[in-house]
Amino acid sequence: DGGITQSPKYLFRKEGQNVTLSCEQNLNHDAMYWYRQDPGQGLRLIYYSQIVNDFQKGDIAEGYSVSREKKESFPLTVTSAQKNPTAFYLCASGTGGGGNTIYFGEGSWLTVV
Amino acid sequence: ELKVEQNPLFLSMQEGKNYTIYCNYSTTSDRLYWYRQDPGKSLESLFVLLSNGAVKQEGRLMASLDTKARLSTLHITAAVHDLSATYFCAVATSGTYKYIFGTGTRLKVLA
Numbered sequence: 001d002g003g004i005t006q007s008p009k010y011l012f013r014k015e016g017q018n019v020t021l022s023c024e025q026n027l028n029h030d031a032m033y034w035y036r037q038d039p040g041q042g043l044r045l046i047y048y049s050q051i052v053n054d055f056q057k058g059d060i061a062e063g064y065s066v067s068r069e070k071k072e073s074f075p076l077t078v079t080s081a082q083k084n085p086t087a088f089y090l091c092a093s094g095t096g097g098g099g100n101t102i103y104f105g106e107g108s109w110l111t112v113v
Numbered sequence: 114e115l116k117v118e119q120n121p122l123f124l125s126m127q128e129g130k131n132y133t134i135y136c137n138y139s140t141t142s143d144r145l146y147w148y149r150q151d152p153g154k155s156l157e158s159l160f161v162l163l164s165n166g167a168v169k170q171e172g173r174l175m176a177s178l179d180t181k182a183r184l185s186t187l188h189i190t191a192a193v194h195d196l197s198a199t200y201f202c203a204v205a206t207s208g209t210y211k212y213i214f215g216t217g218t219r220l221k222v223l224a
Contacts, residue, residue: 043214050210096210104155
């Protein structure tokens with residue numbers, strides 16, 4: 001089935017540890033995105049990538065890092081520098097530009113204790 | 114910097130009633146999107162509006178776009194309980210791949 005797969009769905013980590021969230025898509029989309037959602041809040045853009053080997057910071061990039069080595073994959077690392085990492089993380093992809101919508105994965109819940 | 118605001122933030126309405134959710138954005142754009150999110154779930158695409166005056170309808174939901182006023186509306190007709198969810202609008206800055214989301218409107222339809 002075509003779609004966007006995020007893993008893990010639930011993740012618990014101790015404070016001070018880095019954690020990597022996976023996002024894979026088989027939709028042949030050029031653009032990929034990471035958003036953060038806090039409980040009862042909207043979505044905030046962390047990073048986005050228009051093409052392989054290129055990515056741009058969103059509005060809240062501090063404490064996060066990404067890579068885009070393959071078209072299908074856009075992993076997000078939450079580093080120990082991120083002060084409040086507990087949140088719901090959503091990956092999205094789209095054809096980019098041209099007015100097309102972006103589609104979301106099922107999300108990953110990260111809890112840091 | 115592009116900002117997207119929605120109102121109201123919370124909406125509790127009776128079944129059978131009509132209501133409108135508003136989405137305002139701060140810079141020029143002709144690409145606006147509406148999504149639905151159920152509690153604890155991801156976002157589902159509802160509408161894509163790509164030009165001034167665009168109107169899209171699906172069931173009891175109708176979305177419109179006024180690019181001159183930088184305003185989109187999501188109108189709910191004869192609400193039913195199944196429409197209870199959080200609704201987000203998103204705007205993509207012209208010429209970029211950057212999609213910015215509004216604050217969301219949490220809708221609760223009471224039986």
